[in-house]
Amino acid sequence: MTSLIEQAKQKAAYQAVDEHVLPSHKVIGVGSGSTVVHVVARLLQRDPELNARTVFIPTSFQSRGLLLDGGLNVGDVEQYPNIDVTIDGADEVDSQLNAIKGGGGAHLQEKVVAEAASKFVIVADFRKDSKILGEQWIKGVPVEVVPFAWRAVLKKLQGLGSKEAMLRMAVAKAGPVVTDNGNFLIDAPFGLIRDPAKLLTDIKLITGVVEVGLFCNMAQVAYFGCEDGSVTIRTK
Template sequence: MLSLSDAKKIAAYKAVDENITSESKIIGIGSGSTIVYVIERILQLKDSLDKEIIYIPTSFQSRLLITEGGLNLGDIDQYPEIDVTIDGADEVDENLNAIKGGGACHLREKLVAEAAKKFIIVADYSKHSTTLGEKWKQGVPIEVIPFAYLRVMNSLKELGCDNPILRMAKAKAGPVISDNGNFIVDAHFGLIKQPKELLEKIKLLTGVVEVGLFVNMAKSAYFGNEDGSVSIKHT
């Protein structure tokens, strides 16, 4: 039986093998623990890939992985059109809708995902569910302008969130600050049977920068399983 880390690894390797080729020119690199294995596999295949490939990070973490690996670093404002983006997820439903933002990077992750011709999700078996909210219990991550967070939290209650929580840092006193200088509110809505509608309602709230619901975006998802196999789902 594979550990969650090993399940992430085999899924990441297969996703890279099948989606990053010599034809790929601009690659989006997501954030989180799974992306370490994505970069690891890219570096293993480096000699067989185009040396001019540009890699677009979604966070400080992925930027560091790219530069430490000696890969070509680019930014979304330089390369607004991306061939393929590979990223992890906190939960993925049967329709490949996802919750992202556990690492507070979902604004940049969504920008890089939307800019890609193909958005590929990589995850371990524990992230796959029938309905969003079934396994990810921390709530929908919402990036919020700092001075608006209390008003947004009150509005989220009106939308059906019982107890929105301002995410607090673990190594310091105070809230988590995103790479963009904003706060993160985690809003639990239970099972999310209509993620598109919920996303639209939250996005309309003044002060909300981005919502960690990725709806109708992924082309494929790779799930590493306990038995060492990889399940691939397509939209």
């Protein structure tokens, strides 16, 4: 099964790069997660002269490392606020191309880079494809919070209906997960999310919230690698 999933991710990622990273593009945003490993691999297979003329904007420590290891030119969104296209993964995508991101804890930088792009492309495997957010991804909406406010935010999230919201704890250390930005993460399950844009607004209005892992009305297209080896493309 693992091999099948990786093959699905690779095929979707390769097709997304081939169709949306054009020779005329000068600045490319590169997201985070397991699918993006294949995005970078495909970028490295391009004409080296194209890569030499392109600046790549990472969204996390992970993607920055992948780009640097590949010898690609790395910049940041402060230097390059106008990005031609950003390709990123997702934890779940609904029928309207709304997405949950942040399972890897990088959704703040991912959202900044996605919003800076003229086109935002999602790449995922068949397990991430849903009609309604919350069908497949049941761990909850990732919410990045400033450390001193996490208890207050947690209480407010519970008041919004996420009774099982909890601070994300690290696996290999005692204590909470700390993001690349030095913040904490709360995972807030809301069941089926029928109005993700409203939920996004409600959560962002909580003082202490830095960013929410709901990406609403942002992606123009999503590529899903399927079990049978095909790629399903969804557009708005």
